[in-house]
Amino acid sequence: MERISIRYVEAPKRKDQRELIRWFCMAFGLESSTDKGIGIEEELLRELAEATYSDKGLSSSKIKLREGVARSTVIYHLNRLMEAGLVTRRGRRYYLRSADMYRSIEEIEYDLTREMKRMLDFAKEFDRVMLAKHSKEQRVLGVSNER
Numbered sequence: 001m002e003r004i005s006i007r008y009v010e011a012p013k014r015k016d017q018r019e020l021i022r023w024f025c026m027a028f029g030l031e032s033s034t035d036k037g038i039g040i041e042e043e044l045l046r047e048l049a050e051a052t053y054s055d056k057g058l059s060s061s062k063i064k065l066r067e068g069v070a071r072s073t074v075i076y077h078l079n080r081l082m083e084a085g086l087v088t089r090r091g092r093r094y095y096l097r098s099a100d101m102y103r104s105i106e107e108i109e110y111d112l113t114r115e116m117k118r119m120l121d122f123a124k125e126f127d128r129v130m131l132a133k134h135s136k137e138q139r140v141l142g143v144s145n146e147r
Helices: 017-027 040-053 071-083 101-146
Strands: 087-090 093-096
Touching: 017 040, 040 071, 040 087, 040 093, 071 087
Parallel strands: none
Antiparallel strands: 087 093
């Protein structure tokens, strides 16, 4: 189950790969900057984007992050990217959700729209149930007030 959280983040001042990846991570609530100024999710997203644009996926053991990052840490952060909806796993390999970032965001938008439609349907049903209950209570109160 994906858990997508989206924040408003000011547009990056520079439109280079690093700043755009940082912006996406911040917009999805994935910023985890370190003393080196770049978070693991940013590193992962950059590597996965490079691999996806080269039509390749990466296994968790093939991902090259800064020295000293344990494989379990890589997997934890890959799971965060998957929960955000940006990354998917096929077999033992990880990829951007779609063939490119634009389509990945477009698919997330589709999912959000579908889920909002479901929520609206349930909200309508909730209102129907509440109004029916309220109407029933009003009828009962009206009958008892007449006596």
